[in-house]
Amino acid sequence: MIADRIEAKWIAAFVEVLKLCKVAPGETAAILSETQSRSLNVHLTELALLQLGARPFHVILPTPAQTAPVPVRSTGASTAIQGLEPAVAALSASGIVLDLTVEGLLHAKELPAILGKGARVLMISNEHPDALERLAPDPALEAEVKAAVKACKAATTMTVLSAAGTNLTVTMAGARTAGVWGWCDRPGTLAHWPGGVVVAFPKAGSVNGKLVLDAGDINLTFKRYLERPVALTLENDYVVDIAGEGTDAELMRRYLAAWGDREAYAVSHVGWGLNPKARYEAMAMYDQRDFNGTELRAFAGNFLFSTGANEFANRYTEGHFDMPVRNCTIALDGRIVVDKGTPVRPAA
Structure with missing residues (x-):
């Protein structure tokens, strides 16, 4: 098991990715997570945003009850928001949304409304930061x-x-x-x-x-x-x-x-x-x-x-x-x- 603690190198990796996203000082940044999200990545996201001078806030939702007949994994279609309008409004009004839900917003029903008002969304995959650090994006x-x-x-x-x-x-x-x-x-x-x-x-x-x-x-x-x-x-x-x-x-x-x-x-x-x-x-x-x-x-x-x-x-x-x-x-x-x-x- 890889130790779940904050590492400076992981903060640095998150900072570099957010720089590529052109996160600016003073920009509002919504950190979207749910109660079953990987807390280590949530914390790293907040620290990286603060290092860049952004103004982060958290939208934390209860992980929904299971309704499927089998376990659901890696769909890119998070049901965490469940159409909750105040949450959608807060996300869509942000400059950038950092998506740390377990499944991700890639195919979520609420995504068009969030993007429609100009917010950009970075889905941080539910990986251990050891992998995210190794896979920091290459501009090429x-x-x-x-x-x-x-x-x-x-x-x-x-x-x-x-x-x-x-x-x-x-x-x-x-x-x-x-x-x-x-x-x-x-x-x-x-x-x-x-x-x-x-x-x-x-x-x-x-x-x-x-x-x-x-x-x-x-x-x-x-x-x-x-x-x-x-x-x-x-x-x-x-x-x-x-x-x-x-x-x-x-x-x-x-x-x-x-x-x-x-x-x-x-x-x-x-x-x-x-x-x-x-x-x-x-x-x-x-x-x-x-x-x-x-x-x-x-x-x-x-x-x-x-x-x-x-x-x-x-x-x-x-x-x-x-x-x-x-x-x-x-x-x-x-x-x-x-x-x-x-x-x-x-x-x-």
């Missing part, structure tokens, strides 16, 4: 992520192939694409730390084919490296078959079925990681409570495939898988952007 990453976003927006089709058997086609026309490089410095924008990923939310009916999760690929909901292959068959966005023997396939079948919700089987987003600092093997180095998995979503060259909510296809569900897949070749309109798990730079 911004241009590469922006190039990947531009390439996705210009494409009509994404294809994903692998020697393990993946053969997936994604219609990109009309998809909503976003890139995150680890900080936000413009009003009305959101980022998460760690960053270094591009994701596209396809329109309904856009994803077809087979995705093979090979041994060694990752299911981040379970915080588990797969031990045996699992093959997903997709038709018009929905997983219609989960083939495979052993624990990994059984876990996926049971978890998806537990929701009793067809939308849990749907595609949320597709994309790839671009962060050379992020390490595939990192999950083996931390206790589960100290690891949220954002690093593995961003490690360079992984094909990031996710099931669950896709608001741009009018699909909502709490059921969610993020699955970084290795050794894939990703092409946009035939132009390779990831070659057998290695990003092709520049991406556009």
Whole structure:
């Protein structure tokens, strides 16, 4: 277990990220947390803001009662605010919101209202600060992520192939694409730390084919490296078959079925990681409570495939898988952007 105490080096890492977010002296900064948030990161955020001369205040909400039939992990769709208007008003009136909720505001229902009045939101992933320090954003990453976003927006089709058997086609026309490089410095924008990923939310009916999760690929909901292959068959966005023997396939079948919700089987987003600092093997180095998995979503060259909510296809569900897949070749309109798990730079 890594000691949970304040370290000067961690304050310094938080200060550097907030500088990239252009936090200014006197700026109002809302620190959003809940009763089950990682208190160490909440304290580090406050100390870093004070060091920069900002005017921080806390919005602390009770962690809601569980309503799902199974444990919910790493969704990016915090339910902590629960539509509480005074909390939304306080957050939206701030210059910057530091999001330290357990699941994060990335897909939260209240996010558009918070961003709509010009607040920028930095989602600090629920990682131990040991990982956040190591993954402090590199300013050079911004241009590469922006190039990947531009390439996705210009494409009509994404294809994903692998020697393990993946053969997936994604219609990109009309998809909503976003890139995150680890900080936000413009009003009305959101980022998460760690960053270094591009994701596209396809329109309904856009994803077809087979995705093979090979041994060694990752299911981040379970915080588990797969031990045996699992093959997903997709038709018009929905997983219609989960083939495979052993624990990994059984876990996926049971978890998806537990929701009793067809939308849990749907595609949320597709994309790839671009962060050379992020390490595939990192999950083996931390206790589960100290690891949220954002690093593995961003490690360079992984094909990031996710099931669950896709608001741009009018699909909502709490059921969610993020699955970084290795050794894939990703092409946009035939132009390779990831070659057998290695990003092709520049991406556009």
